Amino acid sequence: MSEDLSQRHSAFRFHGTWREFAGIAFPNLLLTIVTLGIYRFWATTREREYLWGKTDFIDERLEWTGKGMELFIGFIMVFFLLGLPLIVIQLVSQGLIFRGETVIAAAVTLVMFLLLFYLTGLAYFRALRYRLSRTYWRGIRGGSDDPGFQYGLSYIWRSFVGWLPIFLLVPWSMISLWNERWNAMSFGPHRFSANAEWKPLMRRYLLFYLVPFLVFVGAVAFGIAIAASGGQPDALGGTGMAIGGILLIFAVLAMYIVLPLAALAYYSKYFRLAVGGLRLHDLEFEFRARAPDWILFFLANMAIIICTLGIGYIFMPYRNWKFFIDHMEAYGEVNIDELTQSETIVSKHGEGLLDAFDVGAI
Amino acid sequence: MSSFFDAWHYDGRSAVRRKVEVQTIGQQFFLLETERRHGPFAFADVEYVQHKGDVDVYGLSGVDGWRLMLSGPVPAELSAHLPSRRRYGGWVDRLGLGKATVVFSVARAAAIAVVLLSPQWLAPLIPQSVDKKLGDALVGDFGGRFCSTPAGKAALKKLVASLDSSPDDLQVEVAKIDMINAVALPGGKVILFDGLVKQARSPDEVAGVLAHEIGHVREKHVMQALLRQMGLAVVLGGVDGNSGALVNNMLAMSYSREAEAEADAHSMKALGNADISPVGTASFFERLSELDGSARGGEEGRGITGYMSSHPLSRERKKAFEKSIVKGKDYKPALTSAEWTELKTMCTQDRNAKSGFGFDFE
Structure with missing residues (x-):
């Protein structure tokens, strides 16, 4: 491999x-369908092996060593430890409602929600x-010795305070939460440190936060202006209705288009600050995608999915990873001799919980 | 693929990349650097990791991050000792993609068939006591919503006795809930909602509906449905939420349609045995069909809704009940008019019974 820095x-x-990815994604889709979805753990693994293996960091490729079986075991664990108890609790609380014990039923539901x-x-x-x-990178991996139980509590109280x-x-x-999560992680002998600030994020957030109000206020103001200038309801009844209708359509469109755009603008800033x-x-790390990049990425994804009648969905892991890596940047240096193997424990089961809750992303 | 054989090594302890030569000695090998020798390692411990670019990557079991990367034409004496490549994962690789697809498809069809068909002969094997306990746990006293007056209860008892030969293991109740509905639950429990009793124009109508629900109990439909739902939840557990739920509902629905038809047949037979005219039930469905719109749709309109809904169309059921009328048979009313009045006003008379659904739209 050449060391051409320029x-x-x-x-x-x-x-x-x-x-190349299609050569993995289509057989995956086929096998997932014929196994009633059970193959999807191995499918995910194969996709990651490809994506990681095609990603260079400096002069060596990344390597994904997760196994389909790990993800499968994680899923089974969640099913028995969480799925079955939840079904039982639901039955019990239904029985309680039948019996008129609504207070206890509500308490059970609340506990279930918190859990x-x-x-x-x-x-x-x-x-x-x-x-x-x-x-793995050059035979060295990351990890954490923290089991994350404390983080679960943090997640509850910080979300509520938010x-x-x-x-x-x-x-x-x-x-x-991002900082807390990453501060517990390490790669090789080195610990990550995460000191992202939240205050620079507030302007974008307020933009997103105020969109519904602005649209509403704008619509009302416009309506009042029309009503004030119209004056004669008999003559202008029809046009008034038409304008009202257009106004309504405009407001709905604004909600559907402007709100996601504002959300993307916010998320883009969030991710930039968090990685930064x-x-x-x-x-040191930097994520260079700005709001227009995210918006284009998002629109292209939508277009691909719609134009392929949904089949394009199987390319989303590829698109997400490519977007992520294309905009990732690292500065500084790596001392290869200092980068020794991680001492963290390796759990034998995969991200079953996350899989069960259906939350992806990095 | 480069034309020269190359071997690189990471020892898993540091990120230093080492150019090595592989020295094979029987079942073991050494990795030779210019001034160092690593090993010996046993070929039996070598595992295939993955294919990266034009490089095959091998690991060593028990040594985290140990890597041997080979590119170019691997010498025969070495490749004979190395484990083979992995593509889709164990079983699929052994069978080949095509065969594996067929095998999985068959296994999948078999699993679904077992889950769908087995409840029919599994349900009768569930002991009565378990069924009863489940019913009690679910329903209890229904939050005090069961109505009771001595005369009303007596009328209800008479009605049940005329429709079923061994009514002792049935528990039929009228609940003070203003909905036109009736349900069969585990443990031989049948609940008629007061709304249904109130709007009925004759005791014969109530008798038809009651006999239908008793049919569900006698044919063990409730336990079958429970088992089937549980089985489908397990089998379809691997499929993502939405599509799994859709398939689940479609399958469950087609079975519940069958069950409804069976319960209807049971009802017509019971009415016949009790010399109660099915005319009342037919006119009940006539009125229902006006509510659910199947009277308006015309013959063509019935296809889709008729297939999708769990209950057969009211109009078809009306026709079926009309067909079961035996001409010249001496039908008697299901209850005397005094008994009918008592049953109909039972919930109004019973001031102790709670009304509504608890949470509450009273």
């Missing part, structure tokens, strides 16, 4: 092609830990 734009490079919430936080943590522990002042502190809770606050020993 040619290299980023420490991270992805050189997979969608055609699920706790486990969601735990799942985010465990999934990150699992992914790092299965990612929601409490009419959802205004959500950026704080997102960033502080990340350090690993002498390495």
